[in-house]
Amino acid sequence: MKAQLRAGVVARESHPEDEEEGRSIPKQAKRCFAAVDEKGWAIATSPYSYNGSASEFAARFHDEWKRLREDVVAGRLDVIVCYRADRLTREQEAWHGFLKDCQRCNVKIYITANKRLYDLSITSDKTELWRAGQAAAEYTSTMSDTVTDGHAEAAELGRPSGMKPLGYERVYKEEKGKLKLVTQKIVEDDAELVREIVRRVGNGDVIANMIRDLEERGIKPPRAEHWGYGTIRAIASNPMYAAIRKYRGQEYKGNWPEIVTRKEWEKACEVLAGRKRSGERIGRFASLLSAIMRCAECDAPIRVHRESYACKAQTCVKAPVAAVDKEIVRDVVAWLSESDRIGWFLQADEAAANAARREVTELHERLEAAVIAYSHGNIDIEDLSAVRRKVGPMIKAAEKRAAEAATPPALRVFEGTFGNFAAVWARWQEISLAARRETVKAVTESVVLHTTRAKGRDLQDRIEITWKEAR
């Protein structure tokens, strides 16, 4: 004889329409108990019932939800019975984790609304439940907006708003009979992931690599199955993580704890805005030489297409990415290992920065001289204005050049490794792909890929590097 299934009943009130349609908790529970009876299952424990305030955020919910999840993992249940999937939770991340637990522990879910038993080891069943949870999450986000009506006031109080971001859980309180979002708390595991993403973006890590890495580690993004560029960008640039509340362009101090520092958040935003010296959007390219190497035949920039470097037409040249990168890396590292080179690059930049700084000082002096001349009555106000209009932009331009030249150039990362092949090599391994690309661009005039027809099969002969030379 088959063992009797142990059932856990969930009764929860959350939709306003439930009340209208007479599906209050007792009625939901009644239907669930009737189903358990009908199926010949055994009631394993007291019902998981979330009553009181019509919200998933009430303390009662947390306790009951916790109890349910613990019972699933502990193997105390075989089947969960509830009126509808969205009775369980409206938290998307929690929902996903819950379904995974149920699958792992072989706990089925019975929905009384459509009288169906869902087996999570069956993909279509899992997908259906997954979607039901998603729809519920969307419903909640609209509900939260109504709940936080009075956005301006909330902003001034530094209260959070909008969709709940990864890494936080919301804290609600009843005010004047209405449920209000008052603040948010850190969920440590998720917060650690947020920190990683913000820092990696700030360090110029390539987004494509980050996505691959997260997927390989089996980490899921909030409210979706797979990571995308948009998700990474949204997380890395969200001011909420630095406890900043934005409202109509105005910044308010958030009343919740920060997950990253303001500096870390700003750094990530800066990288995403592509405000790097090279003008290249860090994170855009997933391989070392994309758009740096050119085709010897048609001069088009080389891109990656299915693990191969190929020119845009994909007809002239083609070579495997890994093999080409290996060649280039060896050449670049060897080149950098020659002791006089890096010093020269660094000096050149320092000299350029100093020249620009001197120019700024001189321009300021000119402007001051004009002001003195005006105060002595030697020139009139129109002349002074004319000088200002002319010199002002020149000062700005020189200041910009000074700042740019003073920015540590790509090669600064190799400081201390001059003249030592092993040390340069070790440093190369440590730096991000973005930094490696900057390095290649800093030391070469051009990298050209020739066809096998022109140069033979040997890759070494097909890659033509023109190194930068002292000006």
Ligand SMILES: [Zn+2]
């Ligand atoms: Zn070509």
